[in-house]
Amino acid sequence: MDGATALLAWLEILARERRASPNTIEAYRSDLSLFLGFLTRHLGEEPDLDAIAALRPADLRGFLADRAREGDSNATRARRLAAIRGFLRHLARRHQGSTAAIAGMRGPRAKAPVPRALSPDAAKDVATGIGAVHDPDRAMHPAMQAARDVALFTLLYGCGLRISEALSLDIRDAPLPGQDAALRIRGKGGKERVVPVLPAVRQAIAAWLPHHPSPAPDQPLFVGARGARLDPAVAQRNLRNWRRLAGLPEHATPHALRHSFATHLLGGGADLRAIQELLGHASLSTTQRYTKVDAAALLETWRNAHPRAD
Template sequence: MTAAEARARYLDWLAKERRAATNTVEAYGADLTDFLGFLAGHLGGEPDLAALGALRPADLRGFLAARAAAGAGVATRARQLAAIRGFLRWLARAQGLPPVALAGMRGPRLKPPVPRALTPAQAREVAAEVGSVHDPNHAELPALQAARDVALFTLLYGCGLRLGEALALDVRDAPPEGEAAALRVTGKGGKQRLVPVLPAVRAAIAAYLRLRPGASPAEPLFLGARGARLDPAVAQRSLRHYRRLAGLPEHATPHALRHSFATHLLGGGADLRSIQELLGHASLSTTQRYTAVDATALLATWRKAHPRAD
């Protein structure tokens, strides 16, 4: 088996067995293509399984050094090392190759970025007003598009969903308007969680569905212009168009509404474990990034309000 064939099998396993996100599979595929291309020059020919099994940490460090020299940033190199680690560990398990000694190898130090949240007023404005501004060149019915966008972005902010999680919902998943309900959300890796749904979210979704009489329970909850499931790029474009007309900051994106959900809950006194469950984070350390956002906002308030802050 060639290294290229092994790469293809690994990506297939990653998608089907690990149920990795499509973007992750594509990114890892590109990273492994870069790595195998480097090895072809580094080793003097296309590597096979024996060559992969004989790799040393020095070979991986050589690859990372080459990528740095080519202008790859710290985040890119850290992701590429993660892709290579996963590939080589899979080879050791699935193909019986000797494991490469990676335990003591450190990758580029990547400082997690602090999530950029909107202010509560900005987040509420997006959720309530995004449907009030339309692109005149858009083919969709304005009333249906407006109600859909309000429902979608109210859901993202009110429940802290990822955009992909919201767009994967079907009509049968919609919470009933007049009673308290929890939404069952399928997140990364197929992991499910229950998220309470605020009355404002239930009302926005119900108003949207009233413009879709007779919608089948199996239909996508959020439809695009051609009646198929709404494309994430269309939702992102809709918010981008609104934020520029409304004068909102450039980081006002669908994912920023999820960040805002977590940040505003933390500022309101919610504990990190609860926020972790609501967001569907596998690790508490991921959720802890929001403490930095809250601390930054607290410091800004102190500087603005304290008479001796200057």
């Protein structure tokens, strides 16, 4: 059996037995076709299963170097290596192949993207203006949707929550005026943190609760048109509609409000470790990405203001 035939068989297994998505199948097909093409040039003939089993780490490094010369980013090459790793493990299980070529192989480290925050005015605009958008295809009264969305996005920006964290809250968790100005959040890995709640957040949530269809303590704080816990995709769609209406940048997403929360705190002089605690980051290095955002903002200010910046 040659490599191309083995690849088709593996892709069929991924689709039929593992129910991989069409996008995943296509990505693996593309990555491994490039790899088999490289091996054909590298070995001087189309590789069969014996030739693939005899590969060494140097052969894989040669492929990654070839892709780097073609302009692949670290993230793309890491993804291609992951596809190769899965394919070789499949051949080892089904055809007594070898995984020696991938033993100890580490993929290129993808450069962590710099978080893309909104300006303070744009973030406030999202939190307060999104109530102007109503989806007529949804069976929810416009005033109800407006109060819910303003409360949700004010909470995201005011407390720096992940969308999943905000939507996991129940009514009993709702921070209201006159109550303790803190919110207990269970984040990734079940790690708990306490986040201060601004008066504007408490007021927005208080304005939403009279519209809630079933305000029992154990009910979801944010609900959809049918009364179930709000789907993140609905919140993302509503923000997408608003940013287009308001002329906001394409990176104005629910998660960008979390980035904005951290960036604006840092710009206001907040301590990095305090921001780490507020965001629930396990590692300070994750939070340190925001120093790059702040530095980028300072550089942009300098370029716009300094008479010799040109």
